[in-house]
Amino acid sequence: MKRTWVAIGLVLGVGAIRPAAAIEVPQNRQEFVVAVAAGARGTVTETIVVDRGFAKVYSSLKEKTAVCLDVTVNRRANVGYLEVSSSDYNPSLRMAGGNRAEFALQAIHRPRGVGHTPPPGGLYMMAADLRSVGANRTEVVLYAPKMGFKKITNAFKQWVAGEDAACPKMP
Numbered sequence: 001m002k003r004t005w006v007a008i009g010l011v012l013g014v015g016a017i018r019p020a021a022a023i024e025v026p027q028n029r030q031e032f033v034v035a036v037a038a039g040a041r042g043t044v045t046e047t048i049v050v051d052r053g054f055a056k057v058y059s060s061l062k063e064k065t066a067v068c069l070d071v072t073v074n075r076r077a078n079v080g081y082l083e084v085s086s087s088d089y090n091p092s093l094r095m096a097g098g099n100r101a102e103f104a105l106q107a108i109h110r111p112r113g114v115g116h117t118p119p120p121g122g123l124y125m126m127a128a129d130l131r132s133v134g135a136n137r138t139e140v141v142l143y144a145p146k147m148g149f150k151k152i153t154n155a156f157k158q159w160v161a162g163e164d165a166a167c168p169k170m171p
Helices: 002-016 029-037 054-068 150-160
Strands: 043-050 072-078 082-095 100-110 123-134 137-145
Touching: 029 043, 029 100, 029 123, 029 137, 043 150, 054 082, 054 100, 054 123, 054 137, 054 150, 123 150, 137 150
Parallel strands: none
Antiparallel strands: 043 137, 072 082, 082 100, 100 123, 123 137
């Protein structure tokens, strides 16, 4: 009788074990924006307003993001063995209406991290919503990580403000 209860307990115990869930990552820009706006750990949402017309802000970002953020970073490190990795950064900037635009920065990491399925174009690293709030004013809502991308977000803010900031060093 005792053996039967032990066997039933083992069957129920094993049945209760589930495989570890895959890491959930945003599969599109909208999912990323919603997650960051909701306060996802390690992220921040920041709103800035600049005294520059929307067309000028858009033009500045189009030029700078193409030159500075559309890059591949190759790394080599000797950590007891030779470790080789790379990150392919993919910025996108598109009009989302007459006076609105959307920016996103994605990265394809090689080798890929374990436990997640990245979306096409890579993991979302940051995003921004731009909109005209007057003839010479533009609002930018920035969705970004708190750590690791400070140089990129600072350069992005400078480009939005019309400053000719240098390209940031990509992580």
